[in-house]
Amino acid sequence: MKCVHLKGFQSLLELVDKPTPVPMGTEVLLKVLGAGVCHSDAHIWEGHYDLGGGRLMSMAERIRFPLVMGHETSGEVVALGPQAKGVSVGSRYAVCSWIGCGECRFCAAGDEHLCAAPRFLGVNRDGGYADHILVPDARYLIDIGDLDPVAAAPLVCSGLTTYSALKKAGPVLQQDRIVVIGAGGLGLMALNLMRLLGAKGAVVLEPNAEKRQAALEAGAVAAIDPGAADAVQQVRAALGHPVSFVLDLVGSAESAGIGFELLDRAGKMVVVGLFGGAMALPVPLLPMRAATIQGSYIGSPGELRELIALVRKNGGLAVRVDRRPLADADQALQDLRAGRVVGRVVLVP
Ligand SMILES: [Zn+2]
Ligand SMILES: [Zn+2]
Secondary structure (H helix, E strand, O other): OEEEEEOOOOOOOEEEEOOOOOOOOOOEEEEEEEEEEOHHHHHHHHOEEEEEOOEEEEOOOOOOOOEOOOOOEEEEEEEEOOOOOOOOOOOEEEEOOOOOOOOOHHHHOOOHHHOOOOOOEOOOEOOOOEOEEEEOOHHHEEEOOOOOHHHHHHHHOHHHHHHHHHHOOOOHHHHOOEEEEOOOHHHHHHHHHHHHOOOOOEEEEOOOHHHHHHHHHOOOOEEEOOOOOOHHHHHHHHHOOOEEEEEEOOOEHHHHHHHHHHEEEEEEEEEOOOOEOOOOOOOOHHHHOOOEEEEOOOOOHHHHHHHHHHHHHOOOOOOOEEEEOHHHHHHHHHHHHOOOOOOEEEEOO
């Protein structure tokens, strides 16, 4: 098989050959049909998250090299271990990469994405930047039916992350227009999912003009440059009512700061992005506005099943996908880091 190796932090991604694994026990071997390139991959490559104030959270203890990244994978089953059940050779699945220890209280509650000893594919174990992927158990495979496997791959992280975050808005999503910060891969995914969820609509904040245009094409009510001196007033005008929900898909000091500034009384901001930095919060305003700031990290395997069922019922999602060969993985990652990607890059072996 061919796979893309990351041999150390900030090193070149290399396409290498290695023996194709034979599935043992409950394992399932799939031929990869699509592998999304996510911002988390850029953080793994960099080796740290920026906590602000010069503090970094190192990935050194979590990552073992060489690593095959890729946690947004779809594929076709080609071989089953002797104990593997519930999937069939030739069928197509999304691979739920969010595999926990199976023993902690989060795993017991079905929240494997919150496990403190994760075995995530593409992070802690080899993932989808390859032409084959080994999945430990068929229960992590979700049937995608007739969905385009390349467009379906990003549902595993980009889709699930935005879906789980949008659900945290509650009924407000159908009642009010919301504010979405960021129109990268997650932002466009959020706008598409909002349609399926019967949401009222979103005003998007995004500094890049091409991405603002993409947001308008994906159904945003308005797309505003947060760098404009009157950005806050523009958002309020476009919304036409107080801000009850902000979805921060960037997660920088600036984005969370403007998000909180926008929030009206009893409003909620859900932060999803991991760009980095430390937020300066005017603390008295938190109680005075009875505001809620909530974090949302990926989503549960159960939510991924819900999401794929929702997308299948609607015949697919019009996600903007930039298809590239496996050999272009390094360039794709650097393009993403430099903000040159509109929509989602999916590696197609
Ligand atoms: Zn991801
Ligand atoms: Zn666990």
